[in-house]
Amino acid sequence: MPVRRLAITFAIILPLLALLAYGFFRDPRYIPSPLVGKPAPAFSLQLFSGEKIDVSALRGKVVFINFWASWCPPCIAEAKELESAWRRLKDQDVVFIGVEIQDTEANGRGFVKEFGITYPNGADTTGKIPIDYGVWGIPESFFVDPDGRIVYKHVGAIGPALVEAKSAEARRRIMTTKEGKGEYQSIR
Amino acid sequence: MTALIGHGAILLAFALALGGIAAPLLLHRTGNDVFRASARVSILGQLLLVTIAATALIFALVNTDFSIQYVAMNTTRATPIYYRVTGLWGALEGSLMLWEWILIIFSGLVAWTYKDRQRETMPWVLMIFSIVSAFFLAVLAFASNPFQTIAPVPADGRGLNPLLEDSNMMSHPPLLYTGFVGLTVPYAFAMAALIVGKVDEEWIVTTRRWTITAWFFLTMGNLVGAWWSYHVLGWGGYWAWDPVENAAFMPWLPATAFLHSVQVQERRRMLKVWNLSLIIVAFSLTIFGTFLTRSGVLSSIHAFSNGPVGTIFLAFLAVILIASFGLLAYRADLLKGQPQIDSMVSRESTFLLNNVLLVSALFTIFLGTIFPLLAEAVTGKPVSVGAPYFNTATVPIFLALVFLMAIGPMIAWRRASWDNLRRNFLWPAVASIAVVTPVFILGIHDFLPLLGIMVCAFVAATILFDTALAVRARRRLAGENIFSALATLARRNQRRYGGLVVHLGIVLIALGILGSMSYSVERQATLGRGETLQVGNYNIRLLGLRAVEQPTHYRVEGIFDVTRGGKEIGALAPALKFFPNQQSPIGRAVHKSTFGEDLYLILSGFSELQNNRATLKVLVRPLVVWIWLGGGVIALGTLIAILPARRRQAVTVSSAELEEVA
Numbered sequence: 001m002p003v004r005r006l007a008i009t010f011a012i013i014l015p016l017l018a019l020l021a022y023g024f025f026r027d028p029r030y031i032p033s034p035l036v037g038k039p040a041p042a043f044s045l046q047l048f049s050g051e052k053i054d055v056s057a058l059r060g061k062v063v064f065i066n067f068w069a070s071w072c073p074p075c076i077a078e079a080k081e082l083e084s085a086w087r088r089l090k091d092q093d094v095v096f097i098g099v100e101i102q103d104t105e106a107n108g109r110g111f112v113k114e115f116g117i118t119y120p121n122g123a124d125t126t127g128k129i130p131i132d133y134g135v136w137g138i139p140e141s142f143f144v145d146p147d148g149r150i151v152y153k154h155v156g157a158i159g160p161a162l163v164e165a166k167s168a169e170a171r172r173r174i175m176t177t178k179e180g181k182g183e184y185q186s187i188r
Numbered sequence: 189m190t191a192l193i194g195h196g197a198i199l200l201a202f203a204l205a206l207g208g209i210a211a212p213l214l215l216h217r218t219g220n221d222v223f224r225a226s227a228r229v230s231i232l233g234q235l236l237l238v239t240i241a242a243t244a245l246i247f248a249l250v251n252t253d254f255s256i257q258y259v260a261m262n263t264t265r266a267t268p269i270y271y272r273v274t275g276l277w278g279a280l281e282g283s284l285m286l287w288e289w290i291l292i293i294f295s296g297l298v299a300w301t302y303k304d305r306q307r308e309t310m311p312w313v314l315m316i317f318s319i320v321s322a323f324f325l326a327v328l329a330f331a332s333n334p335f336q337t338i339a340p341v342p343a344d345g346r347g348l349n350p351l352l353e354d355s356n357m358m359s360h361p362p363l364l365y366t367g368f369v370g371l372t373v374p375y376a377f378a379m380a381a382l383i384v385g386k387v388d389e390e391w392i393v394t395t396r397r398w399t400i401t402a403w404f405f406l407t408m409g410n411l412v413g414a415w416w417s418y419h420v421l422g423w424g425g426y427w428a429w430d431p432v433e434n435a436a437f438m439p440w441l442p443a444t445a446f447l448h449s450v451q452v453q454e455r456r457r458m459l460k461v462w463n464l465s466l467i468i469v470a471f472s473l474t475i476f477g478t479f480l481t482r483s484g485v486l487s488s489i490h491a492f493s494n495g496p497v498g499t500i501f502l503a504f505l506a507v508i509l510i511a512s513f514g515l516l517a518y519r520a521d522l523l524k525g526q527p528q529i530d531s532m533v534s535r536e537s538t539f540l541l542n543n544v545l546l547v548s549a550l551f552t553i554f555l556g557t558i559f560p561l562l563a564e565a566v567t568g569k570p571v572s573v574g575a576p577y578f579n580t581a582t583v584p585i586f587l588a589l590v591f592l593m594a595i596g597p598m599i600a601w602r603r604a605s606w607d608n609l610r611r612n613f614l615w616p617a618v619a620s621i622a623v624v625t626p627v628f629i630l631g632i633h634d635f636l637p638l639l640g641i642m643v644c645a646f647v648a649a650t651i652l653f654d655t656a657l658a659v660r661a662r663r664r665l666a667g668e669n670i671f672s673a674l675a676t677l678a679r680r681n682q683r684r685y686g687g688l689v690v691h692l693g694i695v696l697i698a699l700g701i702l703g704s705m706s707y708s709v710e711r712q713a714t715l716g717r718g719e720t721l722q723v724g725n726y727n728i729r730l731l732g733l734r735a736v737e738q739p740t741h742y743r744v745e746g747i748f749d750v751t752r753g754g755k756e757i758g759a760l761a762p763a764l765k766f767f768p769n770q771q772s773p774i775g776r777a778v779h780k781s782t783f784g785e786d787l788y789l790i791l792s793g794f795s796e797l798q799n800n801r802a803t804l805k806v807l808v809r810p811l812v813v814w815i816w817l818g819g820g821v822i823a824l825g826t827l828i829a830i831l832p833a834r835r836r837q838a839v840t841v842s843s844a845e846l847e848e849v850a
Contacts, residue, residue, distance in 0.1 A: 005517035013509045020502055023485025023561050026570075 033134065033153040033179050040065075040144040041132035045099060047122040048109050053097060056148070062094045062170045063144035064163065067135050069103040070111035075139045078157040079115040085160035086119040094167050096120065101130045101138065143170045154180035191256050191335040194244035198335075201237035201292075202325040204230045208318030212311035224307075227314045228299050234321055235296040242289040245282060245334055249275045254345055257336045258282060264347040266739050271353055277361040278348045280482060280497065281334035286362065287478075288324040290369045295321065298373060298398075306394065312380035320372055323504050332497050350767045350774050353740065356416035364409030364436055368474035370402025371443060375471035378464050382515045387460060387522050392450045397830045399450075403443050404826040410437055411697075411819040422762075422775035424710070424788050424807040426815065429578040431486040434557045435477035438550060442470040445546035448539045448596070455601060456536055460523045461516065462543070468512040469550075475505045486560060487572070531603035538596045542589060549585045553578065579705075583636070587643060590698050593691045594647040597684065598654055616649035623649075640702040644695045651688045678828050686829025693825055696818030703785075703811025710807050712792065717800040724808050725753045726787055732800050741767040743776065746791045746802040750780070762791040762804070785810040 040063070044054040055063065066082060068075040086096045098121035100108035105123040112121050124130065133142060136155075143152040143166045151170045154162070162180070169176070208230030215223035245258070249272045254260040262275040262282070276282045295317035302310055328334065374395040381391040413436060414426035427433060446466040449459050480486060483498025529536050555562075556573045563571040598612040623645035624638060632638060655677070662673040678685040711723045715730040722728075731747040745763040749756075757780060764773040779788040788807040795801040 002517050002520055005520055006514060009513045009517045010510065013506075013513060017502070017506045017509070019558065019561055019565060020479070020485065020505075022565050023483065024499065026485075026561075026564055 033150075033177075035134055035142075035150050036153055036177050036179070037175055038150060039148050040142065040150050041129075043129045043132065045097065045120075045122040045124065045129070047120050048105075048112060049120070051120075053120050053122070055097070055144075058095055058144075059148050060093075060146045062146060062167050064089075064094060064096045064167060065133070065142045065144065066096070066098050066139060066158075067101050067130055067133070067141070068098060068111075068139045069101060070107040071103065072138045074157040075111075076115075078139060078159070079111070079117065081160045082158075082163065083115065083117050083119070085163040088160075089164060089167055090119070092167070093171075098122070099124050099129055101127070101135070143167065145170045145173045147173065149173075149175075151175045152180070156181050190244050190248045190253055191337050194241045194248075195329070195333065195335040197237040197241040197244070198325055198329045198333075201234045201241070202322060202329050204233045204237065205318045205322035205325055208234065209315055209322060212315040215311050224311055227311045227318075228303065230318060231292070231295050231299045231314055234318070234325075235292045238289050238292045238321075238325075241328075241335075242276070242285055245285055246273060246276055249273065252345065254343075255337050255339070255341045256334075257338045258334045260338060260342050260345040262345065262348050264345045264740065267345075267347060268739060270358065271348055274352070274358050275348055277357075277365075278352050281328070281332050281336075283361065283365070284324060284328055284332055284497075285334050287365050287369060288321065288328060290362070290365050291317070291324065291372060292321055294369055294373055298376075302394075306390075309377070309380040309384050309386065309391070312383045313376045316376035316379050317372065320376075327497060327500055331500055347740065347767075350741065350765065351420060354416060354420045356412055356419065360409060360412040360416050363405050363412055367402055367404075367406030367409045368439065368477070370398065370405055371439060371467070371471050371474055373398040373402065374446070374467050378467045379512065379515065382464065382519050385519065385522055387464075387519060389454050389457070392453060392463065396450070399443070399447060400826060400830050403440070403447055404823070404830075406440050406443060407822055408819065410440060411816070415816060418812070419777070419779075422777035422790050424708075424777070424790065424805070424809065426704075426812070429553075429556070429575045431557050432481050434553050434578075435473075435480045438553055438557075439470050439473040439477065441546045441550040441553070442466045442473065445543045445550075446470060449543050452536050452539050456527055458526045458529070458536065459540075460526060461520065464516055464523075465513075466543075468509075468516065472505060472508050472512070475501060475508060479505055480557070486557070533599070533604045533609070535596060535599050535601045535604075538592060538599055542592045542596060545585050545589050545592070549582055549589075552581045552585065556581070586698070587640060590640075590647060590695065591643045593694065594643075594650040597688060597691070598650055612650060612654065616646055616653050619649035619653075620646035634706065637702055637706045640698065644699050644702075647695050648692060651692055655685075655688065682829055682831065686825045686827070689825030689828055690822050691825075693818040693821030693823075696814045696821055698818075700811045700813070700815035700818060703814070704809040708807060708809045710805070712803070712805045714795075714801060714803045721804060721806060723806045726757075726806070726808065727751045728789070728804065728806060730800070730802055730804070731759065733794055733802060736763075738765075741765050744773075744791075744794060746794065746804065748789060748804070750787065752787075757787075760787075760789050762789040764791055764794070781813045783813060786812045 040055060042054075042056040044052055046052055055065075068079075082096070082098075090096075096119035098112075098117065098119060100111075100121065100123040103123065105125070108121070108123045111117075133140070139157060141154040141158050141163075142150050143154075145151045151174065152166050154166075158180070166176075208227055211223045211227040211230060214220070215227070245256075247253075248256050248259050249263055250269060252259060252263050252265055252267075252272070258279065258281050259275070262278040263272050267275070277286045295314070298317070299310075299314055302313075306313075374391075377391040377395045381387050413433070417428070418424075418426040446463060449463055449466065453459050453463050479498060479501035482501065485498065529540070531537065556577050559573045560571055563569065594613070594616065600608045620642050624642040627641055628638060632641075655674070658677055659670055659673045662668055662676060663670070666673070666676070668676060709724055711721065713721045715721060717730055717732055720727050720729045727750070729749045729751075731749050734745050734747065736743050736745055743763040743765045745761040748760050748762070749758075750760055751757060760778045760780065762778045763776040765776055766773045775790055775792075777788060777790045779786050786807075786809045788809060790805040790807075791802060792805050793803040
């Protein structure tokens with residue numbers, strides 16, 4: 001029996017098939033954010049409350065940055081969830097910053113009022129901040145650790161449980177290179 | 189009702205296919221001739237039933253029977269009738285239906301052609317067909333049913349993907365599928381030969397025309413795909429090395445290698461295992477291609493729908509690879525003992541080198557295509573492989589292959605003499621230098637294009653020179669004029685002259701690719717009405733914008749007046765097409781072709797605020813038209829090679845052939 005020949009044949013074919021099967025368990029469109037692990041780009045933001053917040057002054061704290069717009073359905077979906085996460089986390093040295101982009105300031109104020117959002121929010125009028133953060137769609141969220149490094153990026157709506165988990169990880173300076181994806185499905 | 193008939197026919201055909209698989213096994217066990225006939229009846233029954241199912245689907249598409257989900261997804265009431273028919277291959281389920289239909293037509297043709305011949309192998313050949321057919325029927329019946337109904341019935345359908353609303357889409361998928369499916373024929377005969385243990389040259393001789401036919405469709409399918417990409421996608425290119433394109437191209441490489449290496453086996457009884465392996469690889473790659481296209485394991489610009497079929501195709505691929513190569517390994521004892529190559533300067537060794545190069549190209553492209561998978565499996569980090577890798581790695585291989593087209597057909601079998609080399613290659617070499625010198629003087633100084641032009645000229649010169657010698661000999665021998673001498677030569681040795689004409693076609697394609705790769709010019713500008721953009725010799729002036737209503741969409745056209753070197757060429761109107769169900773517009777590029785270069789205009793955008801301002805992208809791509817003309821020449825060559833032969837009477841008098849006789 002040509003056992004050896006069969007063995008050689010299968011030794012070539014089977015790993016190849018295994019590799020192709022492995023393809024089902026990955027997302028081919030997944031691209032890691034090059035920003036993860038890098039220092040968070042500095043910016044200061046004029047808040048709706050009239051104060052000014054400067055990200056570079058927040059070293060030693062965990063910072064959660066959320067980019068949103070009033071017209072975006074997933075942003076509406078996550079708004080109340082983010083507020084509830086903020087209420088639980090605000091005493092734990094976590095700072096939330098909401099950055100309204102691609103929108104008018106009046107719409108932004110209305111949005112914050114409508115959903116009773118109490119954490120710092122402001123409109124980016126320059127358009128520079130989302131470019132620095134490589135924001136492609138909205139909403140997108142970033143977690144910054146106490147050393148000022150971005151440790152996690154999330155695309156799409158994010159829930160309170162994940163915000164809490166990632167804040168805790170950020171405090172321990174744990175990085176996640178794979179970017180997260182929102183659960184929200186848009187209806188076309 | 190239509191859905192019931194269609195689905196019923198598929199289920200019945202599946203049952204028949206299972207019978208078709210069982211029959212040869214029972215024939216083998218019992219020796220009862222009833223089973224020989226039933227193997228054939230099963231194929232013919234499947235042919236009838238699948239034709240009924242396919243016709244039912246076309247009928248439903250044409251009559252916009254929206255109770256069938258596939259119809260609702262791929263037509264609308266406004267869809268013109270021809271695009272309703274092409275909706276058959278507009279999405280996954282219909283494509284599989286078409287594939288199965290072509291497959292069973294091929295099977296039926298084989299069953300009919302060889303009904304009284306090849307008594308020993310034929311039942312096994314038909315069994316292989318039934319296995320492949322059963323697989324596709326199972327997918328159609330249970331996983332990806334084109335006759336799935338929906339309730340409530342929608343008032344109107346969603347319509348074909350707008351990119352597919354193009355006349356090239358009428359031919360590209362059917363051509364490609366025919367090429368893919370055609371490879372099943374040599375594969376089935378190869379497997380039958382292995383099962384029976386008759387591994388001589390018979391299966392190769394039997395399938396020669398089938399293989400050439402499949403190769404032809406594969407070539408045309410890829411070329412029409414490139415043409416569609418160039419004409420419709422509006423990016424100015426014809427090939428992007430996208431995984432799905434690679435999937436369509438990869439089977440072509442082993443199929444081409446196979447066409448050449450079988451000649452070595454026919455003539456010298458060498459390369460038996462190699463040839464069997466090549467055809468297994470070629471056939472597997474057609475299934476692999478569908479797996480790749482439909483599984484979504486790789487990121488592709490071709491956004492095909494994914495579903496459970498990816499897994500099913502992978503399973504089938506596993507079965508094919510394991511069973512085929514297992515059988516080959518099992519039969520390897522029968523395949524031992526072949527003659528050795530006599531000399532490195534011989535036709536055998538040239539063909540072998542051609543095979544090595546083709547398989548290297550295949551490996552290179554295969555590796556590049558699945559590398560993102562491999563890299564992520566090993567390192568955990570995703571990597572993307574783009575056109576630069578493929579171009580850098582494959583262009584030298586393809587150039588070497590083109591060069592071999594000059595050597596292979598002319599060099600002698602076994603051992604080429606110095607005289608043979610001098611006689612066939614001296615003048616063509618001189619001619620190629622004579623061609624490249626003025627090209628150099630005219631200002632083309634880059635290495636790759638110069639080398640490419642020289643190689644192409646050399647190949648063309650060897651072919652023309654050899655043919656000229658043969659024509660001269662015939663005129664002396666038979667006193668014919670040039671045309672009848674050419675006709676006699678082609679008729680007497682169809683395979684050789686058909687092959688040479690195909691080679692000329694490939695040379696033209698190589699020139700087209702070389703020119704458009706190396707010397708394209710690209711400019712982009714936003715123009716107001718009356719403003720002019722100058723690109724090369726061309727002056728392009730915006731006359732204005734206009735909106736046009738079409739049956740399925742409306743379009744905004746930019747009207748440009750084009751002059752070349754002061755001479756009026758006329759108005760060109762690239763457009764953006766707006767489909768009601770699509771968020772972003774689809775470009776409609778226009779181009780003006782000449783033998784020298786193509787002028788290609790893409791409307792990238794227009795201002796909605798200011799009237800008559802348009803953003804225009806202009807490409808000037810030299811020699812592109814030769815790619816398509818080369819395709820025509822290949823078609824001609826293939827016809828010469830496969831048209832039914834007349835009986836051979838005399839020895840052919842091509843110079844290389846004369847020497848072989850000597």
